[in-house]
Amino acid sequence: xxxxxxxxxxxxxxxxxxxxxxxxxxxxxxxxxxxxxxxxxxxxxxxxxxxxxxxxxxxxxxxxxxxxxxxxxxxxxxxxxxxxxxxxxxxxxxxxxxxxxxxxxxxxxxxxxxxxxxxxxxxxxxxxxxxxxxxxxxxxxxxxxxxxxxxxxxxxxxxxxxxxxxxxxxxxxxxxxxxxxxxxxxxxxxxxxxxxxxxxxxxxxxxxxxxxxxxxxxxxxxxxxxxxxxxxxxxxxxxxxxxxxxxxxxxxxxxxxxxxxxxxxxxxxxxxxxxxxxxxxxxxxxxxxxxxxxxxxxxxxxxxxxxxxxxxxxxxxxx
Amino acid sequence: xxxxxxxxxxxxxxxxxxxxxxxxxxxxxxxxxxxxxxxxxxxxxxxxxxxxxxxxxxxxxxxxxxxxxxxxxxxxxxxxxxxxxxxxxxxxxxxxxxxxxxxxxxxxxxxxxxxxxxxxxxxxxxxxxxxxxxxxxxxxxxxxxxxxxxxxxxxxxxxxxxxxxxxxxxxxxxxxxxxxxxxxxxxxxxxxxxxxxxxxxxxxxxxxxxxxxxxxxxxxxxxxxxxxxxxxxxxxxxxxxxxxxxxxxxxxxxxxxxxxxxxxxxxxxxxxxxxxxxxxxxxxxxxxxxxxxxxxxxxxxxxxxxxxxxxxxxxxxxx
Numbered sequence: 001x002x003x004x005x006x007x008x009x010x011x012x013x014x015x016x017x018x019x020x021x022x023x024x025x026x027x028x029x030x031x032x033x034x035x036x037x038x039x040x041x042x043x044x045x046x047x048x049x050x051x052x053x054x055x056x057x058x059x060x061x062x063x064x065x066x067x068x069x070x071x072x073x074x075x076x077x078x079x080x081x082x083x084x085x086x087x088x089x090x091x092x093x094x095x096x097x098x099x100x101x102x103x104x105x106x107x108x109x110x111x112x113x114x115x116x117x118x119x120x121x122x123x124x125x126x127x128x129x130x131x132x133x134x135x136x137x138x139x140x141x142x143x144x145x146x147x148x149x150x151x152x153x154x155x156x157x158x159x160x161x162x163x164x165x166x167x168x169x170x171x172x173x174x175x176x177x178x179x180x181x182x183x184x185x186x187x188x189x190x191x192x193x194x195x196x197x198x199x200x201x202x203x204x205x206x207x208x209x210x211x212x213x214x215x216x217x218x219x220x221x222x223x224x225x226x227x228x229x230x231x232x233x234x235x236x237x238x239x240x241x242x243x244x245x246x247x248x249x250x251x252x253x254x255x256x257x258x259x260x261x262x263x264x265x266x267x268x269x270x271x272x273x274x275x276x277x278x279x280x281x282x283x284x285x286x287x288x289x290x291x292x293x294x295x296x297x298x299x300x301x302x303x304x305x306x307x308x309x310x311x312x313x314x315x316x317x318x319x
Numbered sequence: 320x321x322x323x324x325x326x327x328x329x330x331x332x333x334x335x336x337x338x339x340x341x342x343x344x345x346x347x348x349x350x351x352x353x354x355x356x357x358x359x360x361x362x363x364x365x366x367x368x369x370x371x372x373x374x375x376x377x378x379x380x381x382x383x384x385x386x387x388x389x390x391x392x393x394x395x396x397x398x399x400x401x402x403x404x405x406x407x408x409x410x411x412x413x414x415x416x417x418x419x420x421x422x423x424x425x426x427x428x429x430x431x432x433x434x435x436x437x438x439x440x441x442x443x444x445x446x447x448x449x450x451x452x453x454x455x456x457x458x459x460x461x462x463x464x465x466x467x468x469x470x471x472x473x474x475x476x477x478x479x480x481x482x483x484x485x486x487x488x489x490x491x492x493x494x495x496x497x498x499x500x501x502x503x504x505x506x507x508x509x510x511x512x513x514x515x516x517x518x519x520x521x522x523x524x525x526x527x528x529x530x531x532x533x534x535x536x537x538x539x540x541x542x543x544x545x546x547x548x549x550x551x552x553x554x555x556x557x558x559x560x561x562x563x564x565x566x567x568x569x570x571x572x573x574x575x576x577x578x579x580x581x582x583x584x585x586x587x588x589x590x591x592x593x594x595x596x597x598x599x600x601x602x603x604x605x606x607x608x609x610x611x612x613x614x615x616x617x618x619x620x621x622x623x624x625x626x627x628x629x630x631x632x633x634x635x636x637x638x
Contacts, residue, residue, distance in 0.1 A: 042625075269621050272620070
C-alpha cells in the first residue's frame with residue numbers, strides 16, 4: 001500500500017495551532033515509523049521543552065485512570081492544554097478506543113484542549129513502547145502545558161516511566177501497597193509524589209503513615225533535597241485534587257529552582273539518542289560486508305580463527 | 320591493590336594440560352574483567368569448538384543439581400572431561416563454596432577431570448552473567464568434552480541458556496510443569512530434550528504424555544526436523560541416566576548431520592561479538608568530545624536545537 005505523502009511543515013503548523021486531528025496524525029506517523037519520521041522530529045524540535053511531563057504509575061486496581069481523569073479536570077480548570085499518553089494494555093482507554101465501560105475518560109474526549117492517546121505497551125524499550133518518547137515530543141510541541149504518561153506498575157515499566165517524566169507520581173491504595181511493599185517494589189526510589197487513593201477505605205491513614213516513615217528513612221532528607229509528599233485522594237469523587245496539584249506544582253518549582261528539571265531532561269535526551277544510535281549501529285554491523293560484518297566475524301570465531309573481542313574490534317573499526 | 324602480572328601462554332598451556340588450578344585462575348580473570356582478558360581470549364581461540372555445551376534449565380525444585388550430578392557421573396563413566404557452570408543464585412553449589420548441605424556435587428569435586436564453577440547470575444546479559452560465555456570458552460579450550468551450564472528457569476534465563484548451549488535440556492517434575500504450563504512458560508520452544516525427573520511421583524506418566532502431546536502439536540515434526548524426546552528420571556537414584564545420555568547423543572548426532580550445530584554456534588558467536596561491540600560503542604559515545612559526544616548532543620536536544628535522530632546521526636558519524 002502506497003503511503004500518502006505528508007506535508008510535514010503544514011501538519012506541524014496545524015498541530016501547534018491546536019488541531020487535535022493534526023496531533024493525532026503526527027503521533028500515528030511516529031507509531032508507524034513512517035519515512036517522514038525524521039522530518040517530523042526535526043520540525044518539532046524547536047517547539048519542545050514547554051510541557052511538564054508527569055508520569056503516573058501504580059499497580060492495577062489503585063485507580064490510575066480515575067486519577068488521571070481527575071488530574072485532567074483540575075488542569076483544565078486552570079485553563080491548561082493537556083496531553084494524556086496511556087501506555088497500558090489493561091487501561092480502559094487503551095486500544096485507541098473509548099467504548100462501552102471505558103467511561104472514565106469520556107468527560108474529556110470532546111474537549112479540544114485535551115489530547116488523549118493510548119500507546120502499545122510492548123517495544124524496544126522494554127515495557128514502554130519505542131515510540132512513547134517521540135509521541136511525548138509531538139504533544140509537547142503541540143503546546144500541551146502538561147503531558148500525563150500513565151503506565152501500569154508492573155516489572156520495569158514504572159522505572160521506565162520515571163526515566164521519561166519530569167515528575168513521577170506513584171499511586172497506591174490502602175492495603176495494596178503499604179510502605180514495606182513499596183520499598184520492596186523499588187517504588188520509593190522513583191516517586192516524586194505519592195498518592196494514596198481510595199482514602200475512604202480502611203487502613204488509608206496507616207498506609208500514609210508507613211509511606212512517610214519509609215520515605216523519612218531514605219537518603220533524600222538533607223536540606224535542599226526533595227522529600228516526596230504523601231497525599232490522600234478519593235479520585236472518583238474528585239477529593240484531594242487540589243492537594244495533588246499543589247504537590248505537583250511544588251515539585252516543578254523545586255526542579256526549576258535547583259536545575260534538576262534540566263538535569264532530568266538531559267538524562268532523558270541522552271538515553272533517547274543513545275538508543276537510536278545503538279539501533280542504527282546494530283543494523284549497520286549486520287551488513288558491513290568486506291568480511292567485517294557480524295556474520296563473517298561469527299564464522300571466524302566458531303572456526304577458532306579469532307576470538308569475540310578481536311572480532312568485535314574489527315567490526316567496530318569497519319563501521 | 321596491584322594486580323599480579325599474568326603469564327597467559329603458560330596459564331593456557333597448564334589449563335590445556337589438565338590443571339584445575341589453571342582453569343580456575345583463567346575463569347577468575349574472566350570474571351574480574353582482568354586487563355589480560357583479551358590476551359586470554361586470543362590465546363584460547365584456537366583451542367575452542369570441541370566441547371558439547373549442554374544447557375540445563377528448570378524451575379526451582381525439579382532437581383537440577385541432582386540431575387547435573389547424575390549426568391556428570393554418567394559422562395565421567397565414559398571417560399570424558401566435564402565442565403559444570405552453575406549460573407544460579409539458589410543452586411547448592413553457587414557462591415563458589417561447597418559446604419554444609421551443598422552435598423550433591425561433592426561426589427565430583429575431588430575429580431581432577433571435572434571442573435565445577437558457579438557464576439554470579441546478574442550481569443549485562445540479563446539473567447546470565449556477562450562472563451558466562453567467556454567462562455564457557457575457558458572450559459572448552461581446557462579440553463572439556465562436555466560443558467553443562469545449569470540455570471534456574473525463571474524469567475528470561477532459560478531463553479538465554481538456550482542461546483548459549485548446543486543442546487538445551489529442560490527439566491520438569493510431575494505436577495510442577497505439565498504440558499500446558501510448559502507451553503505457557505515458553506519452554507516447549509527452547510527444549511531439545513525434556514526430562515521428567517522424580518518419575519516415581521504420582522502423575523509422572525501424565526506429565527510425560529501431556530508433554531509429548533504438546534510437542535506433537537508443535538511445528539517441529541516434519542521429516543528431518545528434531546522432535547524433542549521426553550525422558551523419565553529419578554536423578555537421586557541415578558535412574559534414567561542412560562536414556563538421558565542417549566537422547567543427548569542423538570541430538571548431538573542430528574545437529575552434526577544437518578549443520579545445525581554450526582548454525583547454532585555461529586548465532587551464538589554473533590550475539591557475543593555484537594554485545595561486545597555495542598558495549599564498546601556505548602562507552603565511546605560517552606567520551607567523543609568535539610561537541611559530538613552524548614552529553615553535548617543531549618544538551619542540544621533539550622535546548623530544541625536539534626532532535627534525537629539528527630543528534631544520533633552526528634554521534635554515530637563521529638565514532
